[in-house]
Amino acid sequence: MLYKILYSLAEDFSALNVFRYITFRTFISFLSAFGIALIWGPTFIQRLIRRQMNQAIREDGPQSHLKKVGTPTMGGILILSCVLIATVFWADLMNPLVQGILIITVGFAGIGYADDQLKVSKKNTKGVSGKVRLILEFIISISVLAWLVHAGHLMTEVHVPFFKNVSFDLGFGYILFGALVIVGCANAVNLTDGLDGLAIVPSIIASGTLGLFAYVAGHASIAQYLQIPYIAGAGEMTVIAAAVMAAGLGFLWFNTYPAQVFMGDIGSLGLGGFIGTLAVLTKNEILLVLLGGVFVAEALSVITQVASFKLTGKRVFKMAPLHHHFELKGLAEPKVIVRFWIVAIILAVLSLSTLKLR
Numbered sequence: 001m002l003y004k005i006l007y008s009l010a011e012d013f014s015a016l017n018v019f020r021y022i023t024f025r026t027f028i029s030f031l032s033a034f035g036i037a038l039i040w041g042p043t044f045i046q047r048l049i050r051r052q053m054n055q056a057i058r059e060d061g062p063q064s065h066l067k068k069v070g071t072p073t074m075g076g077i078l079i080l081s082c083v084l085i086a087t088v089f090w091a092d093l094m095n096p097l098v099q100g101i102l103i104i105t106v107g108f109a110g111i112g113y114a115d116d117q118l119k120v121s122k123k124n125t126k127g128v129s130g131k132v133r134l135i136l137e138f139i140i141s142i143s144v145l146a147w148l149v150h151a152g153h154l155m156t157e158v159h160v161p162f163f164k165n166v167s168f169d170l171g172f173g174y175i176l177f178g179a180l181v182i183v184g185c186a187n188a189v190n191l192t193d194g195l196d197g198l199a200i201v202p203s204i205i206a207s208g209t210l211g212l213f214a215y216v217a218g219h220a221s222i223a224q225y226l227q228i229p230y231i232a233g234a235g236e237m238t239v240i241a242a243a244v245m246a247a248g249l250g251f252l253w254f255n256t257y258p259a260q261v262f263m264g265d266i267g268s269l270g271l272g273g274f275i276g277t278l279a280v281l282t283k284n285e286i287l288l289v290l291l292g293g294v295f296v297a298e299a300l301s302v303i304t305q306v307a308s309f310k311l312t313g314k315r316v317f318k319m320a321p322l323h324h325h326f327e328l329k330g331l332a333e334p335k336v337i338v339r340f341w342i343v344a345i346i347l348a349v350l351s352l353s354t355l356k357l358r
Helices: 002-007 014-020 022-050 063-068 076-090 096-122 130-150 173-192 200-217 220-226 234-255 264-281 287-291 293-312 322-328 333-355
Strands: 157-159 167-169
Touching: 014 022, 022 076, 022 200, 022 234, 076 096, 076 234, 076 264, 096 130, 096 173, 096 234, 096 264, 130 173, 130 264, 157 173, 173 264, 173 293, 200 220, 200 234, 200 264, 200 287, 200 293, 200 333, 234 264, 264 287, 287 293, 287 333, 293 322, 293 333, 322 333
Parallel strands: none
Antiparallel strands: 157 167
């Protein structure tokens, strides 16, 4: 926690007093994570290439994706490393909410790392089995949420967006509900990660939006004015959200079409776990359905496709997830990507409107 060391010197150097403010540390966290990603990125990618950490391409996927063979994967290591470095420097690691969100993010990223390693070593798209992944994700999520609820750092009420004072208390059942939100979000982001830059930009947008929610929820006066639940210490998560945004932008520098590197499951599961946890810890579990609409649509397209084929033998989409459907309908990959980005921005604006429409 470099900022605490610097702040301790404020009596001698008054300028260092700025480190007490979350807003300042949010900005410097952003700049730190982006700078590290941009500087370290080329070296990191070359190391992945030397180690032959190449992405396995789906044999049943769009034929246009075959040209992506040989592109290195596991770029999520770059994202998570930058986030962790910025967090250690500028966030309060003694904050229980910070500890909780870091445990889940790193835990989910660890599952993704194991998945990517198996795919790379076996040169196919089969990694850790789906059941094992889900079990591990639920164990991590439930353990962290149970600790936070038991310690009194997390409320068990679920608040309905767009309505004033509409909420319901799930009691300890909230732990399972919260875990479902986190696991569902992580896997939805994982499904979205199929085109160059497609998953990272909605992740950046969602992280930034929820980071703003974290800041206002952690500020007693603003929370009271906006009539949202006040959550002690929530503002500290804004520092991490800024690091995620910046690391994501740094990664996008290399991941934009045509991608020089893919994030892999370590990136998609880590980011998805972070976004889902941030939504839970800021009491925006239901709002996440709107804010993460791109991820929701991708996940629902897969569920619908599988259910329809098993029940009727027919497919609803040309291919699932949804982005492949649009590709096979003739839309160029960059157009699909940018249009998904536009939708993500619109959904973020609608989500932010709930701060006043109560």
